[in-house]
Amino acid sequence: MKSTRSAAPVLGAAALMFFAMALFAKEASLRLPGPQVAFVRFLSGIATGAPALRSWVPPTQREWALLAAVGVTSVVAQVGFTWAMRYVRAAPAGAIAQLTPVGALALGWLVHGDRITPLSAAGAALTLTAVSWGAWRMSRATQLLPEDA
Helix, strand or coil, rough: CCCHHHHHHHHHHHHHHHHHHHHHHHHHHCCHHHHHHHHHHHHHHHHHHHHHHHHHCCHHHHHHHHHHHHHHHHHHHHHHHHHHHCCHHHHHHHHHHHHHHHHHHHHHHHCCCCCCCCHHHHHHHHHHHHHHHHHHHHHHCCCCCCCHH
């Protein structure tokens, strides 16, 4: 197994390429119609992912089934979340979305026994504190928000 030190430069380069792709796509969206922007993002994704093909290991039949199950449940969860969010104002929706990483951290610990590092615990505590404070502030607001008017 390779050390994470050798993977760090590759991950850093991939992150920079993804960042560049996002910037170019945003710039392109100001000048091009939607389908052309999607095509530019597709080509950028191919360029970003192509180096990984050198070390491609085909999944087994069981792994394909697991990948499909993850894909289907992810799509169903995202569609359900998006559908439910249409009934929530923007401010609470933003706060709810911030809880996603904390929930993933907790589920990883509960289901898989993942180790929670001190930095992860501190981030989760900070997120929970900020969301709680924001919810408390929203509950004390007496005036209507512009989106409620």
